[in-house]
Amino acid sequence: xxxxxxxxxxxxxxxxxxxxxxxxxxxxxxxxxxxxxxxxxxxxxxxxxxxxxxxxxxxxxxxxxxxxxxxxxxxxxxxxxxxxxxxxxxxxxxxxxxxxxxxxxxxxxxxxxxxxxxxxxxxxxxxxxxxxxxxxxxxxxxxxxxxxxxxxxxxxxxxxxxxxxxxxxxxxxxxxxxxxxxxxxxxxxxxxxxxxxxxxxxxxxxxxxxxxxxxxxxxxxxxxxxxxxxxxxxxxxxxxxxxxxxxxxxxxxxxxxxxxxxxxxxxxxxxxxxxxxxxxxxxxxxxxxxxxxxxxxxxxxxxxxxxxxxxxxxxxxxxxxxxxxxxxxxxxxxxxx
Amino acid sequence: xxxxxxxxxxxxxxxxxxxxxxxxxxxxxxxxxxxxxxxxxxxxxxxxxxxxxxxxxxxxxxxxxxxxxxxxxxxxxxxxxxxxxxxxxxxxxxxxxxxxxxxxxxxxxxxxxxxxxxxxxxxxxxxxxxxxxxxxxxxxxxxxxxxxxxxxxxxxxxxxxxxxxxxxxxxxxxxxxxxxxxxxxxxxxxxxxxxxxxxxxxxxxxxxxxxxxxxxxxxxxxxxxxxxxxxxxxxxxxxxxxxxxxxxxxxxxxxxxxxxxxxxxxxxxxxxxxxxxxxxxxxxxxxxxxxxxxxxxxxxxxxxxxxxxxxxxxxxxxxxxxxxxxxxxxxxxxxxxxxxxxxxxxxxxxxxxxxxxxxxxxxxxxxxxxxxxxxxxxxxxxxxxxxxxxxxxxxxxxxxxxxxxxxxxxx
Ligand SMILES: Cc1ncc(C[n+]2csc(CCOP(=O)(O)OP(=O)(O)O)c2C)c(N)n1
Ligand SMILES: [Mg+2]
Numbered sequence: 001x002x003x004x005x006x007x008x009x010x011x012x013x014x015x016x017x018x019x020x021x022x023x024x025x026x027x028x029x030x031x032x033x034x035x036x037x038x039x040x041x042x043x044x045x046x047x048x049x050x051x052x053x054x055x056x057x058x059x060x061x062x063x064x065x066x067x068x069x070x071x072x073x074x075x076x077x078x079x080x081x082x083x084x085x086x087x088x089x090x091x092x093x094x095x096x097x098x099x100x101x102x103x104x105x106x107x108x109x110x111x112x113x114x115x116x117x118x119x120x121x122x123x124x125x126x127x128x129x130x131x132x133x134x135x136x137x138x139x140x141x142x143x144x145x146x147x148x149x150x151x152x153x154x155x156x157x158x159x160x161x162x163x164x165x166x167x168x169x170x171x172x173x174x175x176x177x178x179x180x181x182x183x184x185x186x187x188x189x190x191x192x193x194x195x196x197x198x199x200x201x202x203x204x205x206x207x208x209x210x211x212x213x214x215x216x217x218x219x220x221x222x223x224x225x226x227x228x229x230x231x232x233x234x235x236x237x238x239x240x241x242x243x244x245x246x247x248x249x250x251x252x253x254x255x256x257x258x259x260x261x262x263x264x265x266x267x268x269x270x271x272x273x274x275x276x277x278x279x280x281x282x283x284x285x286x287x288x289x290x291x292x293x294x295x296x297x298x299x300x301x302x303x304x305x306x307x308x309x310x311x312x313x314x315x316x317x318x319x320x321x322x323x324x325x326x327x328x329x330x331x332x333x334x335x336x337x
Numbered sequence: 338x339x340x341x342x343x344x345x346x347x348x349x350x351x352x353x354x355x356x357x358x359x360x361x362x363x364x365x366x367x368x369x370x371x372x373x374x375x376x377x378x379x380x381x382x383x384x385x386x387x388x389x390x391x392x393x394x395x396x397x398x399x400x401x402x403x404x405x406x407x408x409x410x411x412x413x414x415x416x417x418x419x420x421x422x423x424x425x426x427x428x429x430x431x432x433x434x435x436x437x438x439x440x441x442x443x444x445x446x447x448x449x450x451x452x453x454x455x456x457x458x459x460x461x462x463x464x465x466x467x468x469x470x471x472x473x474x475x476x477x478x479x480x481x482x483x484x485x486x487x488x489x490x491x492x493x494x495x496x497x498x499x500x501x502x503x504x505x506x507x508x509x510x511x512x513x514x515x516x517x518x519x520x521x522x523x524x525x526x527x528x529x530x531x532x533x534x535x536x537x538x539x540x541x542x543x544x545x546x547x548x549x550x551x552x553x554x555x556x557x558x559x560x561x562x563x564x565x566x567x568x569x570x571x572x573x574x575x576x577x578x579x580x581x582x583x584x585x586x587x588x589x590x591x592x593x594x595x596x597x598x599x600x601x602x603x604x605x606x607x608x609x610x611x612x613x614x615x616x617x618x619x620x621x622x623x624x625x626x627x628x629x630x631x632x633x634x635x636x637x638x639x640x641x642x643x644x645x646x647x648x649x650x651x652x653x654x655x656x657x658x659x660x661x662x663x664x665x666x667x668x669x670x671x672x673x674x675x676x677x678x679x680x681x682x683x684x685x686x687x688x689x690x691x692x693x694x695x696x697x698x699x700x701x702x703x704x705x706x707x708x709x710x711x712x713x714x715x716x717x718x719x720x721x722x723x724x725x726x727x728x729x730x731x732x733x734x735x736x737x738x739x740x741x742x743x744x745x746x747x748x
Contacts, residue, residue, distance in 0.1 A: 029585065032348075033584060033658055034657060037583065051346045051348060055348075056589070057551075057554030057585075057589055058521055058522075058551045058552055059554040059556065062556075085519070085520070086520060086521075088520070089556055126501070126502055126503035127502065127519065128503070128518075129519070308738075308741045308745065309730070309737060310727055310730050313500060313501045314441070314500055314501055314503055315492035315501070315715060315720035316500055316501075316723045316725075316726045319745060320726060
């Protein structure tokens with residue numbers, strides 16, 4: 001065991017995967033010599049060589065396209081998109097290519113690739129370094145979409161993603177890279193050091209895909225969330241004194257419906273929290289699933305706390321970000337309903 | 338079939354790394370005055386030799402040579418030099434202000450000022466520019482108020498983009514400066530669309546499009562070349578080859594096998610490869626390209642050779658990936674020093690004037706900063722009211738955003 005930040009845990013996952021399987025290749029913009037703008041691949045080129053860890057041209061469509069070709073050949077490409085906000089030139093390759101190759105060839109070809117991309121706000125990145133585009137991927141059949149909330153899960157999920165035969169979109173909440181973040185941006189930074197979820201085995205392990213975690217058990221209401229918002233949701237529970245059961249979905253789609261349904265049936269109340277914009281966000285799917293599976297157990301309307309339906313602003317970042325006050329207010333409304 | 342050897346993957350290497358001094362022989366530099374100047378209506382394929390050499394006017398002694406030496410008015414050159422000094426002083430002050438957290442982020446244009454400023458001076462004021470984040474020189478050359486630039490940088494209540502964009506993402510329709518995109522390359526094909534619109538409407542305005550060497554890898558670059566070729570769009574397609582794209586050397590965009598200018602020729606576009614640190618060459622090549630666009634001869638691609646002297650941005654640390662003394666050893670020198678040398682040589686500048694101009698532009702920047710700071714900075718928390726983040730998503734705010742705005746205000 002070692003204490004790792006989320007960056008170190010991701011690097012460790014890549015290191016383990018590169019070491020165990022010579023078909024694993026890692027690439028992306030600034031990923032090779034430099035080690036990535038967030039340093040997630042630092043040292044890996046020196047260790048595994050320039051044809052296994054390398055830099056690419058600035059062409060996201062090209063990055064995804066070559067990943068598909070390599071994956072079809074039999075490699076296990078792990079490509080980095082420098083920011084999720086820059087994935088769009090690769091979207092056609094993801095939707096029309098990676099997601100459908102198995103289906104359209106009836107399994108003759110597959111796309112076992114992993115696309116890592118930092119997402120989310122909280123770093124004054126403005127509208128092109130802050131987006132949470134998960135719903136653009138959960139909407140596409142054939143993709144798996146994953147978002148960890150801590151170093152332990154990040155490593156285990158990333159190894160599981162790389163070993164998975166399906167294409168996986170691996171979203172990394174950048175605000176969690178160096179420490180947990182409860183939404184109180186005006187308080188001192190908290191590091192991962194000493195945090196139980198930063199205790200990460202150095203070797204190989206996986207956190208299975210399609211499995212959610214009960215991040216905080218509770219009796220009053222169920223919170224369905226993922227990524228940075230797991231920490232915000234937990235903070236809101238402490239601050240309101242409402243005993244929220246917080247479910248960290250980890251795998252957004254396909255997902256662990258049993259854990260969700262069991263919890264909501266028990267608490268009878270449900271709040272969905274995500275940082276992405278509201279309309280047609282993944283929260284809409286979650287609310288629909290809860291309604292379909294738990295309607296007769298619900299004692300209150302399902303609440304959604306999300307980013308507003310605007311691009312992510314720069315100076316007004318903290319009015320945009322759904323912080324603990326907004327989440328806590330939703331808990332109260334849900335309890336009072 | 339013969340027995341072939343096993344294949345291997347080619348990974349391009351930069352000519353220098355920390356601890357390994359850069360071998361700049363890769364640059365292919367032509368002597369000043371050596372490259373021919375084709376007629377304005379040259380066929381695209383008749384520019385291949387120019388796309389593979391380097392148009393230069395100023396020699397090592399600051400003398401203007403050859404067919405590209407423009408009949409430039411010394412007053413225009415002096416204006417260019419002053420604008421470069423002003424831009425450099427502006428960048429230097431804003432870097433300090435960023436360290437003081439008055440702005441969240443900054444990107445300087447150190448070392449490549451001549452290109453944006455020279456082209457701005459060669460264009461008509463109403464010709465449209467589609468810049469990247471490194472062409473602040475265009476705005477400054479066109480007289481956009483420094484105070485307004487700083488208000489954008491400080492995200493204060495006078496920020497023309499209402500605090501919505503990262504610092505340096507300026508916009509000014511009035512100054513022919515298209516809103517800067519964070520998504521690399523997107524502006525390049527949009528510029529071609531603007532140029533096509535000007536042609537569709539029978540207008541006389543042309544367009545200046547900008548992209549970095551690294552971003553030429555993006556599909557939008559290739560789309561732009563195709564559309565510009567097909568429709569003979571009146572556009573100057575500038576490629577600023579400052580050798581680096583964050584940590585990636587220009588070979589990672591394909592600069593190893595062919596020049597960026599040669600890509601233009603291959604796409605049916607007349608193309609020039611030009612010394613971007615030679616202010617006179619910038620003026621002359623820009624004038625050639627704009628003349629072609631106006632005369633209906635179509636697009637011109639210009640690859641400008643320069644060097645990104647500073648870090649990519651305030652979030653970057655170039656000492657991790659390139660030698661620290663690269664800029665000092667860059668064969669094409671510093672555009673400011675080279676233009677000053679030329680003007681001094683023709684008796685239109687002096688050391689004393691250089692010093693007094695330097696003091697003048699610094700005072701101008703300081704005064705602008707003082708005023709801009711009086712309206713607030715990100716550090717002081719004086720920013721646009723949060724409710725304004727719901728404006729401009731649509732022309733008229735739909736019901737769902739009015740509802741969300743009310744919620745955000747705690748209603
Ligand atoms: C589509 C997209 N991908 C990646 C990025 C991240 N990024 C910002 S600037 C940059 C390097 C651009 O280099 P270049 O085009 O050479 O311009 P320069 O910075 O040298 O002026 C990268 C990779 C981005 N902004 N947009
Ligand atoms: Mg560059």
